[in-house]
Amino acid sequence: MEFLFYFFSAVLIFSALKVITSRNPVLSALFLVLSFFSAGGIWLLLEAEFLAIALVLVYVGAVMVLFLFVVMMLDINLDRLKEGFWDYMPVASIVALIMLLEMILVLNHSYFKDMKVNNALSTSNTEALGQVLYTDYVFPFEIASIILLVAIVAAILLTLRGMKTHKSINPADQIKVQRNQRIKMIKMKSVELGKQKKR
Amino acid sequence: MNIEWLDIVLESFWILFKILLIVIPLMISVAYLTFFERKVIGYMQGRIGPNRVGFYGLLQPIADAIKLMFKEIITPNKSNKTLFFLAPILTIAPAFAAWAVIPFNAELVLADINAGLLYVLAMTSIAVYGVIIAGWASNSKYAFLGSLRSAAQIVSYEIAMGFTLVGVLMCANSLNLGDIVEGQKGGLLQWYIWPLFPLLIIYFISAVAETNRAPFDVAEGESEIVAGFHVEYSGMAFAVFFLAEYANMILVSMLAALMFLGGWLSPVSFLPDGILWLFFKVGICLFFFLWFRATFPRYRYDQIMRLGWKVFIPITLVWIIFVGFMMQTPYKGMFH
Numbered sequence: 001m002e003f004l005f006y007f008f009s010a011v012l013i014f015s016a017l018k019v020i021t022s023r024n025p026v027l028s029a030l031f032l033v034l035s036f037f038s039a040g041g042i043w044l045l046l047e048a049e050f051l052a053i054a055l056v057l058v059y060v061g062a063v064m065v066l067f068l069f070v071v072m073m074l075d076i077n078l079d080r081l082k083e084g085f086w087d088y089m090p091v092a093s094i095v096a097l098i099m100l101l102e103m104i105l106v107l108n109h110s111y112f113k114d115m116k117v118n119n120a121l122s123t124s125n126t127e128a129l130g131q132v133l134y135t136d137y138v139f140p141f142e143i144a145s146i147i148l149l150v151a152i153v154a155a156i157l158l159t160l161r162g163m164k165t166h167k168s169i170n171p172a173d174q175i176k177v178q179r180n181q182r183i184k185m186i187k188m189k190s191v192e193l194g195k196q197k198k199r
Numbered sequence: 200m201n202i203e204w205l206d207i208v209l210e211s212f213w214i215l216f217k218i219l220l221i222v223i224p225l226m227i228s229v230a231y232l233t234f235f236e237r238k239v240i241g242y243m244q245g246r247i248g249p250n251r252v253g254f255y256g257l258l259q260p261i262a263d264a265i266k267l268m269f270k271e272i273i274t275p276n277k278s279n280k281t282l283f284f285l286a287p288i289l290t291i292a293p294a295f296a297a298w299a300v301i302p303f304n305a306e307l308v309l310a311d312i313n314a315g316l317l318y319v320l321a322m323t324s325i326a327v328y329g330v331i332i333a334g335w336a337s338n339s340k341y342a343f344l345g346s347l348r349s350a351a352q353i354v355s356y357e358i359a360m361g362f363t364l365v366g367v368l369m370c371a372n373s374l375n376l377g378d379i380v381e382g383q384k385g386g387l388l389q390w391y392i393w394p395l396f397p398l399l400i401i402y403f404i405s406a407v408a409e410t411n412r413a414p415f416d417v418a419e420g421e422s423e424i425v426a427g428f429h430v431e432y433s434g435m436a437f438a439v440f441f442l443a444e445y446a447n448m449i450l451v452s453m454l455a456a457l458m459f460l461g462g463w464l465s466p467v468s469f470l471p472d473g474i475l476w477l478f479f480k481v482g483i484c485l486f487f488f489l490w491f492r493a494t495f496p497r498y499r500y501d502q503i504m505r506l507g508w509k510v511f512i513p514i515t516l517v518w519i520i521f522v523g524f525m526m527q528t529p530y531k532g533m534f535h
Contacts, residue, residue, distance in 0.1 A: 026335060030282075033328070053317045061324025062354055065331065069350050072335050072343075124313045126374055171505065 290329025345427025349418035380462035452484035
């Protein structure tokens with residue numbers, strides 16, 4: 001168990017470092033996938049199998065696929081990205097310092113030190129989570145889901161701005177089409193062979 | 200201390216042996232599924248299919264495998280070599296890894312884990328990386344177009360597929376595949392195909408789309424983008440993609456048999472349950488895959504997206520609510 005924990009942690013730290021140091025953005029995205037995977041492995045060691053698999057399913061299987069989708073199509077010029085490095089350096093280091101301080105404060109707190117892993121669940125993980133989300137805290141959970149729904153609608157609306165100029169197909173109209181709307185039968189007198197007008 | 204280590208080593212070898220017991224028959228089934236496909240499609244189109252190598256052409260898949268092994272693997276110029284060879288591995292690894300939790304009968308299962316269904320869904324969802332990376336690393340426009348199409352398609356149909364599985368787990372009250380099958384005990388009428396019939400149809404069509412099979416094979420699209428994401432691959436590297444596609448076909452058929460068709464349970468009470476029933480049901484599902492390929496013309500890309508998002512997802516959502524509603528009524532016996 002201990003060996004597995006150190007193995008997953010080492011892979012996680014290595015891949016997380018590679019995410020920010022890799023020169024190729026596609027490789028960075030793939031290393032992020034690897035770090036999600038190893039985080040899932042660590043959660044499995046904590047007997048949180050539902051969360052671990054959900055992490056792989058949601059982040060690796062859906063979010064990162066779309067992320068990779070976008071990153072692959074970008075044509076990133078690394079020189080231009082590096083241009084302002086020294087200008088941004090002071091601000092960035094202040095932000096990093098504050099974050100570091102905050103993390104030290106949180107991790108040093110007595111609450112964190114006394115926390116124990118509670119893996120003595122009597123039922124399976126999935127059932128326990130379902131109980132908490134859909135029975136004990138059903139209203140906060142529903143409110144959170146409605147907020148998410150609003151965000152989804154807003155995001156879709158942002159892509160629909162402006163007049164609709166492109167042509168699109170309406171499948172209902174396509175199905176309703178009758179034969180006489182597409183072809184017109186025209187009766188013509190046939191011309192007998194040999195009697196055609198000569199030019 | 201020494202004995203403890205020996206135990207661990209022995210146990211690892213025992214697990215390895217069990218893995219081989221699953222993987223080797225799977226590889227053979229994949230080989231003969233390709234043969235079966237050519238024969239079935241051949242007869243459907245009034246031809247006889249492969250009939251030269253061996254008795255009735257039965258050695259054809261082996262001949263194909265040997266041919267592919269001896270072909271040269273060409274790496275395209277300016278491609279990303281590491282990712283180029285990583286892509287086939289990333290395609291086949293999840294296709295095989297998912298088999299770890301598949302039960303063949305009440306006792307015969309490699310890893311009997313609680314969240315089996317979720318694990319299978321997670322494994323099938325990461326199979327798309329192989330396709331995306333293959334398209335990008337090949338440094339070819341056709342391959343790239345193919346991988347973009349495939350990524351969008353697989354992510355879309357995964358949602359509908361996930362919702363159909365929600366319906367199954369509502370009926371079975373468990374995510375363990377063995378428990379799901381046991382929940383369908385009691386003959387043909389107890390199978391989940393009846394209460395979840397619309398979900399079965401949607402699951403099966405989504406499965407065809409997820410495995411990039413005809414009529415949803417726009418990722419390959421021979422007529423417009425040559426062969427899609429694997430256009431630059433040759434020899435064994437190509438064969439691995441091929442293997443993964445067929446292994447995934449068998450996997451989703453197996454899942455359909457386990458979740459909706461009662462797995463290894465016999466449809467009538469006077470015949471015993473057994474693994475043969477499972478293989479028979481998987482065979483029927485696989486035949487449907489081949490039948491689709493011989494029958495339907497390829498979908499247009501916007502129609503695929505419309506079908507996934509505007510038809511399947513609403514239907515599955517409504518049916519899940521319906522099942523949940525029915526479970527509160529006196530008819531809940533039908534939905535277990």
